[in-house]
Amino acid sequence: MEKENPPLPPLQSVTLRINGKEQRLELAPWTSLLDALREHLHLTGTKKGCDHGQCGACTVLIDGKRINSCLTLAMMQEDKEITTIEGLAKDGELHPVQQAFIDHDAFQCGYCTPGQICSVIGLVNEGKAKTLADIRDLMSGNVCRCGAYVNIVKVVQEALERSEAK
Amino acid sequence: MRPFTYTRATDVNSAVQEITRHEKAKFVAGGTNLLDLMKIDVMAPQHLVDITRIALKTIEETADGGLRLGALVTNNDTAYHEQVEKRYPLLSHAILAGATGQLRNMATDGGNLLQRTRCYYFYDTQTPCNKREPGSGCSAIKGYNRDLAILGTSEHCIATHPSDMCVALAALEASINVTGPNGDRVIPIADFHRLPGDTPHIDTNLQEDEIITSIDLPAKGFAEHYTYLKLRDRASYAFAIISVAAALDMDGDTIKEARIALGGVAHKPWRKPAAEAMLQGQQATRENFQKVAEAYLEGAKGYGDNDFKIELAKRAIVRALEQAFNKEGAA
Ligand SMILES: Cc1cc2nc3c(=O)[nH]c(=O)nc-3n(C[C@H](O)[C@H](O)[C@H](O)COP(=O)(O)OP(=O)(O)OC[C@H]3O[C@@H](n4cnc5c(N)ncnc54)[C@H](O)[C@@H]3O)c2cc1C
Ligand code: SF4
Ligand code: FES
Ligand code: FES
Numbered sequence A: 001m002e003k004e005n006p007p008l009p010p011l012q013s014v015t016l017r018i019n020g021k022e023q024r025l026e027l028a029p030w031t032s033l034l035d036a037l038r039e040h041l042h043l044t045g046t047k048k049g050c051d052h053g054q055c056g057a058c059t060v061l062i063d064g065k066r067i068n069s070c071l072t073l074a075m076m077q078e079d080k081e082i083t084t085i086e087g088l089a090k091d092g093e094l095h096p097v098q099q100a101f102i103d104h105d106a107f108q109c110g111y112c113t114p115g116q117i118c119s120v121i122g123l124v125n126e127g128k129a130k131t132l133a134d135i136r137d138l139m140s141g142n143v144c145r146c147g148a149y150v151n152i153v154k155v156v157q158e159a160l161e162r163s164e165a166k
Numbered sequence B: 001m002r003p004f005t006y007t008r009a010t011d012v013n014s015a016v017q018e019i020t021r022h023e024k025a026k027f028v029a030g031g032t033n034l035l036d037l038m039k040i041d042v043m044a045p046q047h048l049v050d051i052t053r054i055a056l057k058t059i060e061e062t063a064d065g066g067l068r069l070g071a072l073v074t075n076n077d078t079a080y081h082e083q084v085e086k087r088y089p090l091l092s093h094a095i096l097a098g099a100t101g102q103l104r105n106m107a108t109d110g111g112n113l114l115q116r117t118r119c120y121y122f123y124d125t126q127t128p129c130n131k132r133e134p135g136s137g138c139s140a141i142k143g144y145n146r147d148l149a150i151l152g153t154s155e156h157c158i159a160t161h162p163s164d165m166c167v168a169l170a171a172l173e174a175s176i177n178v179t180g181p182n183g184d185r186v187i188p189i190a191d192f193h194r195l196p197g198d199t200p201h202i203d204t205n206l207q208e209d210e211i212i213t214s215i216d217l218p219a220k221g222f223a224e225h226y227t228y229l230k231l232r233d234r235a236s237y238a239f240a241i242i243s244v245a246a247a248l249d250m251d252g253d254t255i256k257e258a259r260i261a262l263g264g265v266a267h268k269p270w271r272k273p274a275a276e277a278m279l280q281g282q283q284a285t286r287e288n289f290q291k292v293a294e295a296y297l298e299g300a301k302g303y304g305d306n307d308f309k310i311e312l313a314k315r316a317i318v319r320a321l322e323q324a325f326n327k328e329g330a331a
Helices: A033-040 A096-103 A113-126 A132-138 A149-165 B012-021 B034-039 B075-079 B082-087 B089-096 B101-106 B109-113 B165-172 B273-279 B286-296 B308-325
Strands: A012-018 A021-027 A059-062 A065-068 A081-083 B005-008 B025-028 B047-050 B059-061 B067-070 B175-180 B183-188 B211-217 B225-231 B242-251 B254-263
Touching: A021 A033, A059 A113, A065 A113, A065 B101, A096 A113, A096 A149, A113 A132, A113 A149, A113 B101, A132 A149, B012 B025, B012 B047, B012 B175, B012 B211, B025 B034, B059 B082, B067 B082, B075 B082, B075 B089, B075 B101, B075 B109, B082 B089, B089 B165, B089 B225, B089 B242, B109 B165, B109 B211, B165 B211, B165 B242, B165 B254, B225 B308, B242 B308, B254 B273, B254 B286, B254 B308, B273 B286, B286 B308
Parallel strands: A012 A081, B005 B047, B025 B047
Antiparallel strands: A012 A021, A059 A065, A059 A081, B059 B067, B067 B211, B175 B183, B175 B211, B225 B242, B242 B254
């Protein structure tokens, strides 16, 4: 016989700062940041692929660093600066990395693309990719099932050149 | 995920209080292993204590000339830290050989020590597994065991510890600083992880109510002659089939001291100081390296699919020592 489930723990309130805007939410503590973004805030640009840290589709930036939003709890990210794909374009202009994905034809279905873009921005911030081999290694957390890798690498090269020129 | 309650600890003492106060509680740091396992019901704590706000996020010199890594420093921040890159490149390379850029930005040094095995049956709640469910049996010994252990196994479990970072820590003889209800203690890395024996469900000698506060690296970093060799099924983003952290202290062509730690072969990073000592005062030749490799794998036992790992480990040791001698770093 099935045991009766104990009552659920209460929702907890949390204030998330997403793309520069504070959002107050009442969440179950087990809500991942990814689910908070997609299901509660309807910011569906961030994608769910594997939900286990293996594909990179859910990549967002926390205080400028790329992470997998599926493996962190929304509660854990209170007071942090969260940037999603929706927060990258400024005043109607695409972020240069977004534009570069179009220029280099670096996607097909587009499902992995928001995560790829956030990951490229994070990689440039880290400042550790020097060679082609570095780029491939440091982007290995973003899987592309359409196999757009060749052109994604071109985007990364362009982004790295742009950051060096600055 | 099963429902749980959540609180935050602001300092080490409140973290210990919180973990003792709640039943079936766990700390959460990067979350990359714990939340992953909770999603598939392999781990089911009823309470999480978020320790990410505790001020254990710095890397500092120790009084004896070593380096202290705060338990909550991320794996990337550790690997890319100027002092770690310069003085402990072995550790830097080992960390960067693991996981991905995103995961290493989340994963903490404390959490990395406590990551659980990647044995497929441990992950599959439909199959028996002594580590997940004590007494249920081990599916791997007579099952598919290509990736599993060849040294220090027991009839109850043949799982491996999957960490890359810990293999380097073993070679560097790091020590782990922890705090519990009864105060502080220091656990040498060699005593931190356990062999499975008849209690495979207990991975480490850390108690449930203890928190890791930092990891100390001794002054000697082997920054000249070192290698982290990781053999895996693809070039990036895969766990090690075999890994070797090799470090040499040379006096001309003569070896003063050798350190060898193996990953992917046992329930803990594998060291055999008696075998390392065979290289002391010897020349860095392939013959000498082969002798040590033989000694390291003495008593190794395959379980069918993983038989090849015995020979592979020997060759990996020789190659890693040659690379270390030739200053070829990580490859
Ligand atoms: C897809 C994928 C690929 C990976 N590939 C690799 C790889 O190739 N090589 C590799 O080495 N690793 C790899 N990892 C594992 C990764 O390195 C670990 O998940 C990570 O290091 C765990 O750290 P964390 O801070 O996220 O721990 P958490 O998940 O937060 O915690 C893990 C455990 O440690 C406990 N804990 C955490 N901090 C403390 C503390 N300070 N004191 C006491 N207890 C604590 C928690 O209670 C929990 O039980 C991979 C992970 C994923 C998801
Ligand atoms: S090897 Fe260990 S972890 Fe794997 S099934 Fe056997 S008991 Fe479980
Ligand atoms: S959805 Fe987070 S990594 Fe795949
Ligand atoms: S563009 Fe389709 S998965 Fe990458």
